[in-house]
Amino acid sequence: MTNPFEDPDGTYVVLVNDEGQHSLWPEFIDVPSGWNVAKSADTRDACLAYVEENWTDMRPASLIAAMTAAES
Amino acid sequence: MLLAAHAKVLAVLCGERDVLTGFVAPGGGVPEPCGLLVEDGDWRQLVLAAERAMPSSGPEQPAPAAGFEVVLDLSALSDGFPSAGAPSASAAPAARAGADPTADDGLPGACVLRVVVHPERDGWRLRLLGRSDVLDVPYAERVGGYLLTALATMTADATAEHHLQSLLSAAELAQQIDGLAGPRRPLPDRRMHELFEERVREHPDRVAAVHDGTEWSYDALNRRANRIAHALLARGLRPEDVVAVVTERNLPWMAAVLGVLKAGGAYLPVEPHFPADRIAAMLGRSACRFVLTEPGSTATLDQASADPGARGSSGQPVPDVEVPRRLYLDDVLAEEREGADTDPGVPVGAGQLAYIYFTSGSTGEPKGAMCEHAGMLNHLLAKIEDLEIGAGQVVAQTAPQCFDISLWQLVSGLLVGARTLIVGQREVLDIERYVEALVDGGVEVLQVVPSYLEVMLTWVEERQRGLGRLRVVSATGEALKKELVERWFAVFPDIGLVNAYGLTETSDDTNHAVMDRVPAHDRVPLGPAVRNVRVYVVDEQLVPVPLGAPGEIVFSGVCVGRGYINDPVRTAAAFGTDPHRPGERLYRSGDIGRRLPDGALEFLGRRDSQTKIRGFRIEIGEIENHLLRVPGVRDSAVVVVEGTDGEKHLAAFYAADLPLSVDEVRKVLGGALPAYMVPRIYHHREALPLTGNGKIDKKALAREAGEAASRTAEPAASGGDSAPRTATERRLAEQWARVLNIPVAEITRGQHFFESGGTSLSAVRLGVESGGTASLEDIVNNPVLAELARVMDEHTHQGKEQSA
DSSP: OOOGGGOTTSEEEEEEETTOOEEEEETTSOOOTTEEEEEEEEEHHHHHHHHHHHOOOOSOHHHHHHHHHHHO | OHHHHHHHHHHHHHTOSEEEEEEEOTTOOSOEEEEEEOOSSBHHHHHHHHHHHSTTTSOOOOOOTTOOSEEEEOTTOOSOOOOTTSOOTTTTTTOEEEEOTTOOTTOOTTOOEEEEEEEETTEEEEEEEEOTTTOOHHHHHHHHHHHHHHHHHHHHOTTSBGGGSOOOOHHHHHIIIIITSOOOOOOOSSOHHHHHHHHHHHOTTSEEEEETTEEEEHHHHHHHHHHHHHHHHHTTOOTTOEEEEEOOSSHHHHHHHHHHHHTTOEEEEEOTTSOHHHHHHHHHHTTOOEEEEOTTSOHHHHHHHHSOSOOOSSOOOOTTOOOOEEEEHHHHHHOOOTTTTSOOOOOOOTTSEEEEEEEOOTTSSOEEEEEEHHHHHHHHHHHHHHTTOOTTOEEEEOSOTTSTHHHHHHHGGGGTTOEEEEOOHHHHTSHHHHHHHHHHTTOOEEEEOHHHHHHHHHHHHHHTOOOTTOOEEEEOSSOOOHHHHHHHHHHOTTSEEEEEEEEGGGTEEEEEEEESSOOSSSSOOOBSBOTTEEEEEEOTTSOBOOTTSOEEEEEEETTOOOEETTOHHHHHHHEEEOTTSTTOEEEEEEEEEEEOTTSOEEEEEESSSEEEETTEEEEHHHHHHHHHTSTTOOEEEEEEEEOTTSOEEEEEEEEOSSOOOHHHHHHHHHTTSOGGGSOSEEEEESSOOBOTTSSBOHHHHHHHHHHHHHHOOOOOSSSOOSOOOSHHHHHHHHHHHHHHTSOGGGOOTTOBTGGGTOOHHHHHHHHHHTTTSSOHHHHHHOOBHHHHHHHHHHHHHHHHHHHO
16 A cells, blocks of 8 residues: 555645644645645655654643743 | 446445446346446546446456355446436436335345346336445445535536545434544633542542562652652752653552652653663653662663763754753652642643654654643543442553553552552563462453563463453553454453553553453444544545445544644644534554444554554554664565464564674664564565656565575574473473474574564463473573573472472
């Protein structure tokens, strides 16, 4: 079984949800609700590079907020 | 057009692109073979391909001897057969499906499904004839529905890509997304350690844990955990800071795990015996800030600390590499601090990181799967519910620290007032002592990998021994064979079996098949989803496949972990998004499975080269990458070989100018990989065989390795190249041959058990084979055959003197 999520030659977008979590998404599949396109269609490597650069804090956004509030 | 729709439905139902059906042309006749490749593309292309594949126009193909499994029968359509190139929009949607699987007429030989199209005044009628012992009525009705959907979508837009369209009805989709979800249960808004603290207040003096004859009460355990938590907080531990725990499996380990969670840190288990390189990679990748350890567990840790930071091959940067601060548990527990024994009461969120387990990664560097408190608690409660763990019961802790199942074994009992019995590694490796420990400790709940379950069952069958108070055994980590389940219930009809399935990334097990008898299915199912967990079987578009069809197993719900630590790239590629539930995360397992008629999940295999050996998850690519780093190796391939006893081991092939020293290669791999990932057998080739498209031909290699395993053994690594002499040596050689799966003629007096492929599990088997005359300790201390035979003779001699 081939997998469009692991196709090195495929075209992808990068999705982000409200929690700031990123996901690689094949361009030809509809964007699921709850997620927004953070980077438009590009090669898999370019999308992975985008994720690497932009997803630096892997905690969910709500948790970051809660932990920040607890600190102050 | 009918043939195109029919082929499309068959392809989806089988999960294969290449389908073969019998075809009866309009006007009648015998079914003729019709093979069709259903490739991704639009409907028009598929219809044209179907036209070309028609038996009258395509090349003649031989009919299968037993007849066709599926036949498309258009014999009733004597005229008005539509031209394939111009689908008429009115024809298909007017058709109605009628399922009548009880009518067995016209189903010869192997045929299980006959799709018949009849003309009617206002269109066509679709009639499905199915063998009632293979297909039930709802299934046949669904198949009829898929056919109508295929015809409808095809005629609605012939240029639409058929591989992007689902054949499922809205009702079936809802059934798969919601109907097959695990039961919805409220998750308490408290963390695991807080629930434990409640039990401490209820019954402080009850025994919480036992190891090696030492008992700790709930209160004693809690005080120690609190001291560890306070010590970490006093040294500046921040929420989610990673704390490695490097200890043997003992009571201080248990206190350390609880202490880390109470302080709001993330628990990272590290086995003291892991290679230094791997420990360094784990500490570096996770940006670990503290190490909790004990004297005697620091030998490889010392080497690892000498070179902090990840030393993997991926070259990805690791943030904030600092040397983790090392704390000795003895010192920490003795520290005088006001309020050291009291609960720290640090606020810890449900979404906060709880623990990290490193698993094998295909690029050569292990990846650290992160799980959060809510997922961990949900799994602990699922185990408590499904294994019916209650107050006063005893749960066995037997799994190694690096294996995620060790965690529920360790702490689930603490939430309900039960007791954890830590069964040490010496007992685990000596089946007699192991069974004694379970019986004497009054263990009621146990989880083991199937290969160990088999060893245990063989031993108790031979000895006619009982298993004390044991009430339920869970098997996990690898496929549970039906034959083993049959043997189990034949001996222990009153001890339940639970086949558990799940992944480290999904907070351990997500499916429990609770069995009180042998299941009716051919294979042991993985069982339904546990509480608050959703498991889908999907196609490449993440859309559920028809019930019963194979697809990838994916997970949604509270079980899905946060990803791989400090590795957003591998996280984004494996942790996706749930298209069916807004905002929810999804984890794609790479496992292939299907739904059984009762909704239970069945495991069919892996999509990639990941494998499991004795429950340990192994990425073949990781081993191959390390093998490539051995000087002289140009190319490498590792395959899994299944011995005649059903036990799997790894065989390595390497391309090099000259054969390398096996000891040398083992040493290099052993310095970087845990023992269970070091291949048993090594084959030298000048070049590795390739497939037509230039990839290494793994299938050919697996075949070669399988043949080699049944034919020859590795040459003995040490000297003394002579056949066994004494009666004991000869008997022992026969036992080695059975346990190691090599011909007895190849075994020499000077042969080394562990260098001939012996593992700890095969040593346990050898102990069983020898009828108890060789203990595991004997085998470990005397791995050379002649030496071991001498020791066994001494035992026998002593035994005679004692009895005389």
